[in-house]
Amino acid sequence: MSVQTVPAAAPAVRRIAAQASFEARAILRNGEQLLVTIVLPVLVLVGLVRTSFVDLDTQGYTRIDFVTPGVLALAVMSTAFTSQAIATAFDRRNGVLRLLATTPLGRTGLLAGKVLGVLAVEVVQVIVIAGTALALGWRPELGALPAVVGAGLLGTAAFTALALLLAGTLRAEGVLAVANLVLVLLTVGGGVLLPAAQLAGPLAHVAVLLPSGALGEAMRGALLHGSVPAFSVVILLGWTAALGAGAARLFRWH
Amino acid sequence: MRKEGEPQFGPIATHLTRPVHTRDTYCADAPRTAAYDCSVPLSDAPAIDPAQAVTASAATTSPADAAADREVAVEVRGLVKRYDGRAVVDGLDLVARPGAVTAVLGPNGAGKTTTIECCEGLRSPDGGTVRVLGRDPVADARALRPRVGVMLQDGGLPTGVRALELLRHVAAMYAAPRSVDELAERLGLHGFARTTVRRLSGGQRQRVALAAAVVGRPDVVFLDEPSAGMDPQSRRAVWDLVRELRADGVAIVLTTHLMDEAADLADHVHIVDHGRLIASGSVRELTDGDTGPGTVRIEATPGLDLTGLLTTLGPNPSWAAAEPEPGVYTVTGPVDAAALADVTAWLADRGVLARSVTTGRRTLEDVFLDLTGRNLR
Numbered sequence: 001m002s003v004q005t006v007p008a009a010a011p012a013v014r015r016i017a018a019q020a021s022f023e024a025r026a027i028l029r030n031g032e033q034l035l036v037t038i039v040l041p042v043l044v045l046v047g048l049v050r051t052s053f054v055d056l057d058t059q060g061y062t063r064i065d066f067v068t069p070g071v072l073a074l075a076v077m078s079t080a081f082t083s084q085a086i087a088t089a090f091d092r093r094n095g096v097l098r099l100l101a102t103t104p105l106g107r108t109g110l111l112a113g114k115v116l117g118v119l120a121v122e123v124v125q126v127i128v129i130a131g132t133a134l135a136l137g138w139r140p141e142l143g144a145l146p147a148v149v150g151a152g153l154l155g156t157a158a159f160t161a162l163a164l165l166l167a168g169t170l171r172a173e174g175v176l177a178v179a180n181l182v183l184v185l186l187t188v189g190g191g192v193l194l195p196a197a198q199l200a201g202p203l204a205h206v207a208v209l210l211p212s213g214a215l216g217e218a219m220r221g222a223l224l225h226g227s228v229p230a231f232s233v234v235i236l237l238g239w240t241a242a243l244g245a246g247a248a249r250l251f252r253w254h
Numbered sequence: 255m256r257k258e259g260e261p262q263f264g265p266i267a268t269h270l271t272r273p274v275h276t277r278d279t280y281c282a283d284a285p286r287t288a289a290y291d292c293s294v295p296l297s298d299a300p301a302i303d304p305a306q307a308v309t310a311s312a313a314t315t316s317p318a319d320a321a322a323d324r325e326v327a328v329e330v331r332g333l334v335k336r337y338d339g340r341a342v343v344d345g346l347d348l349v350a351r352p353g354a355v356t357a358v359l360g361p362n363g364a365g366k367t368t369t370i371e372c373c374e375g376l377r378s379p380d381g382g383t384v385r386v387l388g389r390d391p392v393a394d395a396r397a398l399r400p401r402v403g404v405m406l407q408d409g410g411l412p413t414g415v416r417a418l419e420l421l422r423h424v425a426a427m428y429a430a431p432r433s434v435d436e437l438a439e440r441l442g443l444h445g446f447a448r449t450t451v452r453r454l455s456g457g458q459r460q461r462v463a464l465a466a467a468v469v470g471r472p473d474v475v476f477l478d479e480p481s482a483g484m485d486p487q488s489r490r491a492v493w494d495l496v497r498e499l500r501a502d503g504v505a506i507v508l509t510t511h512l513m514d515e516a517a518d519l520a521d522h523v524h525i526v527d528h529g530r531l532i533a534s535g536s537v538r539e540l541t542d543g544d545t546g547p548g549t550v551r552i553e554a555t556p557g558l559d560l561t562g563l564l565t566t567l568g569p570n571p572s573w574a575a576a577e578p579e580p581g582v583y584t585v586t587g588p589v590d591a592a593a594l595a596d597v598t599a600w601l602a603d604r605g606v607l608a609r610s611v612t613t614g615r616r617t618l619e620d621v622f623l624d625l626t627g628r629n630l631r
Binding site for chain 2 (some may be wrong): 006007009011014015019020022025026030090091095096098099100101102103104105106115142157232253254
């Protein structure tokens with residue numbers, strides 16, 4: 001046998017970037033995923049701004065200014081949670097996670113690629129939603145951008161952890177059902193689109209403690225008041241830690 | 255015509271391994287293996303050499319380790335893996351060498367895939383040791399991943415991407431991958447390069463998965479049922495690629511249900527059942543040296559009258575001749591050189607030119623069925 005050089009891996013940055021791009025393309029090319037990540041938030045935005053089916057207490061803001069932050073929070077949820085949970089669950093069932101874990105990408109690279117892929121899809125979402133909102137008369141403060149990015153990152157962390165916890169423990173079909181149902185429930189009663197305080201009865205107290213309510217408050221804080229409330233930051237960090245620990249412990253690759 | 259690697263006649267003893275921890279009840283448990291002597295000592299086994307085993311697992315970075323690297327690419331000793339308390343792999347031994355194809359045969363549920371997954375670092379053993387290129391597949395996963403290629407039984411391919419897009423993606427994980435175009439050419443992937451994996455046939459998916467397993471120029475390749483669902487052309491392309499890898503010094507471990515695949519490709523065969531190694535050796539070693547009657551198999555024109563043949567072969571009552579399918583004759587009995595000459599003389603007397611005359615005691619499939627039983631489970 002001749003002396004051979006030992007096969008080597010590509011640099012970690014290149015591996016993870018390749019995986020992130022791969023994941024983002026897979027989501028943006030999938031019809032159902034596009035529906036939940038792009039079409040749904042845009043429909044909600046246009047519906048809430050242009051119709052009066054839902055009676056909104058806009059707290060003195062214009063309808064578009066009041067609604068857009070919540071729609072951005074919804075977009076983060078749809079990608080970081082619903083879309084990611086479903087994609088990961090089916091990848092897990094089909095052995096994709098195991099196969100990629102045997103390549104130099106490895107499990108941590110795969111995870112990093114998934115998170116970056118989610119962020120890449122979110123960039124596309126923000127461009128589409130913000131573009132639509134601007135066309136509808138939205139005039140945000142540019143100075144709010146860092147706070148919006150911060151809120152988005154915190155929300156992405158918490159909801160990606162929840163997505164992985166579900167995807168790594170339930171059957172793929174179960175994840176499909178649960179991820180969609182939870183998205184609907186949180187959208188309606190989770191304090192995303194409307195401030196938790198405007199929800200009926202005990203929901204008002206519960207929703208502020210949910211990651212959805214915290215993310216909604218964070219986005220509204222960033223865009224309406226120029227800063228993210230500390231309480232929302234604490235809630236989102238707490239959920240991220242708890243869900244992340246759960247996913248790390250319970251995630252099954254097989 | 256005799257194909258390369260086909261079982262041949264020869265007085266080579268069958269090397270049966272008896273796993274170290276086999277309980278005494280094993281023979282009693284498996285009466286169908288009565289043809290084999292369960293007391294054959296371990297030292298007869300060519301595959302499991304304790305001296306090399308020690309070298310391979312002794313150190314991780316020493317020069318001795320590098321030497322062991324060259325001799326033993328994969329070494330599994332006493333592997334135990336339980337699911338819900340039930341041992342699926344129960345003290346299994348396995349060795350694979352560089353530049354060789356090692357086939358792992360066994361009925362469904364024998365523990366083949368679990369064993370392979372332990373070698374790939376996808377499962378942690380509950381007992382025993384696994385070393386790939388001298389390293390622990392779980393603890394040293396980072397070092398091993400670039401050097402180990404994997405083709406999973408269920409494919410593991412994402413379904414929403416196009417075939418070649420996927421292959422390019424996997425190639426991007428390696429510093430110096432094979433040319434994707436060249437590999438696609440070799441395995442005939444260009445015909446469906448832009449088709450999504452979801453719409454590929456089973457055989458096409460298998461070819462993409464194989465390409466993904468070898469695109470990183472691995473030193474060790476694990477192929478779990480590589481030719482399942484493939485048409486004969488695809489299978490041939492896969493076998494050619496496997497032979498090329500072997501010539502390049504790659505250690506190839508494959509599981510298969512296809513006995514002709516193992517017989518054609520494998521330098522070494524491990525037969526596994528109930529989570530244990532029950533036989534090990536080259537195809538020749540496994541199919542020869544049995545105490546049963548010998549066989550001459552003839553392919554010729556159908557409908558020959560066989561009564562004269564038995565007269566030619568002499569008075570020994572154990573001779574038997576039959577035509578199990580039209581044009582295929584089997585002559586069983588104490589086959590030796592003189593008997594073979596008698597058979598061909600008998601054909602010559604009738605002016606019959608046989609398309610093939612092969613001698614051999616049993617096929618690999620016969621051995622496999624004798625060892626693992628003929629009944630469905």
